[in-house]
Amino acid sequence: xxxxxxIGVIGAGRATARGEAWAHEVxxxxxxxxxxxxxxxLGGVMAAACRGCVEAGGETMGILPGPEAAAxxxxxxxxxxxxxxxxRNVIIAHTARALVAVEGEYGTLSEIAISLKLGRPVAALGxxxxxxxxxxxxxxxxxxxxxFDRLSF
Amino acid sequence: xxxxxxIGVIGAGRATARGEAWAHEVxxxxxxxxxxxxxxxLGGVMAAACRGCVEAGGETMGILPGPEAAAxxxxxxxxxxxxxxxxRNVIIAHTARALVAVEGEYGTLSEIAISLKLGRPVAALGxxxxxxxxxxxxxxxxxxxxxFDRLSF
Amino acid sequence: xxxxxxIGVIGAGRATARGEAWAHEVxxxxxxxxxxxxxxxLGGVMAAACRGCVEAGGETMGILPGPEAAAxxxxxxxxxxxxxxxxRNVIIAHTARALVAVEGEYGTLSEIAISLKLGRPVAALGxxxxxxxxxxxxxxxxxxxxxFDRLSF
Amino acid sequence: xxxxxxIGVIGAGRATARGEAWAHEVxxxxxxxxxxxxxxxLGGVMAAACRGCVEAGGETMGILPGPEAAAxxxxxxxxxxxxxxxxRNVIIAHTARALVAVEGEYGTLSEIAISLKLGRPVAALGxxxxxxxxxxxxxxxxxxxxxFDRLSF
Numbered sequence: 001x002x003x004x005x006x007i008g009v010i011g012a013g014r015a016t017a018r019g020e021a022w023a024h025e026v027x028x029x030x031x032x033x034x035x036x037x038x039x040x041x042l043g044g045v046m047a048a049a050c051r052g053c054v055e056a057g058g059e060t061m062g063i064l065p066g067p068e069a070a071a072x073x074x075x076x077x078x079x080x081x082x083x084x085x086x087x088r089n090v091i092i093a094h095t096a097r098a099l100v101a102v103e104g105e106y107g108t109l110s111e112i113a114i115s116l117k118l119g120r121p122v123a124a125l126g127x128x129x130x131x132x133x134x135x136x137x138x139x140x141x142x143x144x145x146x147x148f149d150r151l152s153f
Numbered sequence: 154x155x156x157x158x159x160i161g162v163i164g165a166g167r168a169t170a171r172g173e174a175w176a177h178e179v180x181x182x183x184x185x186x187x188x189x190x191x192x193x194x195l196g197g198v199m200a201a202a203c204r205g206c207v208e209a210g211g212e213t214m215g216i217l218p219g220p221e222a223a224a225x226x227x228x229x230x231x232x233x234x235x236x237x238x239x240x241r242n243v244i245i246a247h248t249a250r251a252l253v254a255v256e257g258e259y260g261t262l263s264e265i266a267i268s269l270k271l272g273r274p275v276a277a278l279g280x281x282x283x284x285x286x287x288x289x290x291x292x293x294x295x296x297x298x299x300x301f302d303r304l305s306f
Numbered sequence: 307x308x309x310x311x312x313i314g315v316i317g318a319g320r321a322t323a324r325g326e327a328w329a330h331e332v333x334x335x336x337x338x339x340x341x342x343x344x345x346x347x348l349g350g351v352m353a354a355a356c357r358g359c360v361e362a363g364g365e366t367m368g369i370l371p372g373p374e375a376a377a378x379x380x381x382x383x384x385x386x387x388x389x390x391x392x393x394r395n396v397i398i399a400h401t402a403r404a405l406v407a408v409e410g411e412y413g414t415l416s417e418i419a420i421s422l423k424l425g426r427p428v429a430a431l432g433x434x435x436x437x438x439x440x441x442x443x444x445x446x447x448x449x450x451x452x453x454f455d456r457l458s459f
Numbered sequence: 460x461x462x463x464x465x466i467g468v469i470g471a472g473r474a475t476a477r478g479e480a481w482a483h484e485v486x487x488x489x490x491x492x493x494x495x496x497x498x499x500x501l502g503g504v505m506a507a508a509c510r511g512c513v514e515a516g517g518e519t520m521g522i523l524p525g526p527e528a529a530a531x532x533x534x535x536x537x538x539x540x541x542x543x544x545x546x547r548n549v550i551i552a553h554t555a556r557a558l559v560a561v562e563g564e565y566g567t568l569s570e571i572a573i574s575l576k577l578g579r580p581v582a583a584l585g586x587x588x589x590x591x592x593x594x595x596x597x598x599x600x601x602x603x604x605x606x607f608d609r610l611s612f
Contacts, residue, residue, distance in 0.1 A: 002513065002536050003528055036537065054461065061520075061537065067391065067553060069462060077461050078495065078520065080539055081553035085373065085389040086267050087240040094526060094540035109284075110266035114239050117259035131262075155360065155383050156375060189384065207308065214367075214384065220400060220544065222309055230308050231342065231367065233386055234400035236544040238526065244397075247373060247387035392573050393546040412576035415590075419569035420545050437568075 005035040006061070007147060008096025008120075010111045011045025011104045011127070019103040022125045023048035025140035026100050031058025033148060038063065038096050040088065041072045041079060045102045050075035063088045063095070090114050098147035101134070103127040121150035158188040159214070160300060161249025161273075163264045164198025164257045164280070172256040175278045176201035178293035179253050184211025186301060191216060191249050193241065194225045194232060198255045203228035216241045216248070243267050251300035254287070256280040274303035311341040312367070313453060314402030314426075316417045317351025317410045317433070325409040328431045329354035331446035332406050337364025339454060344369060344402050346394065347378045347385060351408045356381035369394045369401070396420050404453035407440070409433040427456035464494040465520070466606060467555030467579075469571070470504025470586070471564045478562040481584045482507035484599035485559050490517025492607060497522065497555050499547065500531045500538060504561045509534035522547045522554070549573050557606035560593070562586040580609035 007030050011023060027049035030037045037053040039046040041062020050060040054075045062076035065088045069079040082088040089107060093099070093114040098121040101112055108127065115122050116133045123143040129136035137143045160183050164176060180202035183190045190206040192199040194215020203213040207228045215229035218241045222232040235241040242260060246252070246267040251274040254265055261280065268275050269286045276296040282289035290296045313336050317329060333355035336343045343359040345352040347368020356366040360381045368382035371394045375385040388394040395413060399405070399420040404427040407418055414433065421428050422439045429449040435442035443449045466489050470482060486508035489496045496512040498505040500521020509519040513534040521535035524547045528538040541547040548566060552558070552573040557580040560571055567586065574581050575592045582602040588595035596602045 002533065003531060003538050004536055006537070061539070063539070069554075069556075072462060074461065077463055078465070078537065079462050079554070080520070080522070080550065082550050083391040083553050084240070084393055084550075085243070086246075086270065087237070087243040087390055090238070090240040090243070090263075091539065091541050091543075093239075094542050095528075095538070097528075106266045106270035106286075110243075110263045110270070113259045113263035113266060117239065117263070133259075155380065156378060156385050157383055159384070212384075214386070216386070222401075222403075225309060227308065230310055231312070231384065232309050232401070233367070233369070233397065235397050236400050237397075237546055238542040240543055244386065244388050244390075247389050248375075248385070250375075390546070391549070392552075392576065393543070393549040396544070396546040396549070396569075399545075412572045412592075416549075416569045416572035416576070419565045419572060423545065423565035423569070439565075 006038050006096055007035045008092055008099035009037055009039045009045065009049040009102065010092065010099055010108050011102035012108055013042050013044040013046065015044040015048065015103055019045055019126065020048040022140050023102045024052035026102065026143060027052025027058070028056045029140055029144040031056035033144065036061060038092055040065065040092060041076050043073055045104070047073035047075060063092050086110065093118055093120065096120060098122070098151055100125065100143045100147060101127060121147045123147050159191050159249055160188045161245055161252035162190055162192045162198065162202040162255065163245065163252055163261050164255035165261055166195050166197040166199065168197040168201065168256055172198055172279065173201040175293050176255045177205035179255065179296060180205025180211070181209045182293055182297040184209035186297065189214060191245055193218065193245060194229050196226055198257070200226035200228060216245050239263065246271055246273065249273065251275070251304055253278065253296045253300060254280055274300045276300050312344050312402055313341045314398055314405035315343055315345045315351065315355040315408065316398065316405055316414050317408035318414055319348050319350040319352070321350040321354065321409055325351055325432065326354040328446050329408045330358035332408065332449060333358025333364070334362045335446055335450040337362035339450065342367060344398055346371065346398060347382050349379055351410070353379035353381060369398050392416065399424055399426065402426065404428070404457055406431065406449045406453060407433055427453045429453050465497050465555055466494045467551055467558035468496055468498045468504065468508040468561065469551065469558055469563060469567050470561035471567055472501050472503040472505070474503040474507065474562055478504055478585065479507040481599050482561045483511035485561065485602060486511025486517070487515045488599055488603040490515035492603065495520060497551055499524065499551060500535050502532055504563070506532035506534060522551050545569065552577055552579065555579060557610050559584065559602045559606060560586055580606045582606050
């Protein structure tokens with residue numbers, strides 16, 4: 001089975017300094033587990049997570065909403081160009097085996113909702129951590145440990 | 154301008170008796186305003202709303218997740234067949250000028266999230282009425298009045 | 307069964323005078339059959355077909371590629387807003403029970419291909435009439451007669 | 460710029476022995492160029508191309524039409540799960556910088572059409588090589604040389 005393990009990081013294009021630091025560390029830890037990171041490919045949380053993953057030697061897929069690969073942040077190694085706007089959020093939920101949400105706005109909420117609908121484990125650092133079914137966590141390490149633990153069952 | 158006013162009703166395929174009664178009345182009121190109802194085209198809240206709308210002489214568009222028009226509930230007059238699964242939720246949010254959410258599960262939450270992201274007015278009867286930005290209402294009449302009031306600005 | 311019969315008209319945003327006249331007449335004939343017209347909602351062949359259909363008292367669904375209903379041509383009565391770019395072509399093929407292609411460029415070819423893949427009857431006036439499986443016809447009347455004849459089996 | 464070069468291979472789930480041999484060699488040559496292969500992730504031409512690419516040390520993205528990564532052929536290293544049916548063809552066209560079509564049926568034709576619409580170079584081995592704008596070629600080497608030559612302008 002050559003399919004690589006793919007883990008999602010979701011969050012908004014605007015993030016607090018704490019959110020970006022969390023995302024960067026989540027990305028680093030995903031690479032450390034040997035998994036591929038999937039995200040929406042743009043800025044903020046997405047860029048910070050990709051940067052952390054790439055700096056640790058990992059691979060990053062950016063599922064982009066627009067028509068151009070050039071819109072991907074510089075740490076996306078594999079730009080997937082959908083030109084489908086917010087519908088690309090649904091593809092992220094399907095493609096990730098589990099997800100870590102970092103802060104986030106309405107777009108992130110839509111990804112959380114579809115991910116939970118699909119039965120994916122979702123850990124939340126800040127943001128929408130009150131949504132029923134999500135696992136609120138306190139640190140990137142806890143987030144990544146939690147999603148990998150749930151996947152191993 | 155011949156474009157008809159299109160109002161969304163969102164909710165799950167499973168609903169309580171109260172939820173179905175609410176949805177039926179919301180559908181009736183949408184038809185009474187001369188608007189077209191758009192929904193996900195399946196059962197539960199969607200079927201009840203379509204039935205109310207059609208019984209009052211209205212038109213109903215069902216944006217279906219699967220590949221077959223035959224999956225639409227019997228009160229969908231215009232089946233739109235997407236074969237795009239949950240991504241069809243995003244089309245409902247884009248197509249409706251305003252939306253009424255009746256109860257609902259994770260699929261409905263994804264529609265609420267995208268609708269709010271797009272700046273659409275969203276009224277909620279039960280369910281996800283705590284989501285920031287949504288307008289919690291107490292009756293179908295209040296829901297329909299609210300979304301039409303917000304559209305007239 | 308309240309589902310209305312939905313027939314597609316596909317063609318480019320740019321058309322010859324002959325193409326627009328054909329499309330206008332196809333739209334008129336679809337309305338005359340009591341069916342709803344579905345198309346891509348923009349200009350050229352799409353606008354001419356919608357105008358013919360609306361002038362004859364029919365209903366027109368425009369499955370739009372962008373994020374705004376306002377982009378629909380003035381004869382679309384029911385704008386469906388996908389924000390999915392060319393992927394909306396696939397929705398047109400799924401939604402139409404049969405299709406008439408009028409001239410057309412690569413976008414139209416993609417719609418023809420998916421429609422034939424789905425087993426839909428497709429009549430062609432000009433354009434891609436050499437594609438295997440398409441029914442080349444010589445007039446709007448012949449096109450509409452052909453697709454309705456094939457549907458009645 | 461860390462974005463990897465992504466080249467598409469398109470073709471049907473059923474292929475002739477010659478088509479599979481072509482696809483296998485095209486996959487091998489794409490890996491040899493250091494590019495990532497993107498395809499529809501299923502059998503026939505898609506599986507043969509992925510196998511060739513992986514055997515030569517390359518990476519393969521499969522943009523899947525259904526809801527499960529498990530449907531990917533065994534040589535897909537990166538399954539992208541869309542659950543969007545034929546609409547995933549449009550994502551392949553957007554994601555690939557250039558494409559090689561090997562034989563193919565209507566689904567492949569839809570991918571060719573969108574790729575040409577987007578201005579992508581498309582080389583064809585058999586199949587739809589008569590479509591205006593496509594570059595008919597006689598061998599996998601010629602196909603891969605042609606698409607890389609066109610990209611270097």
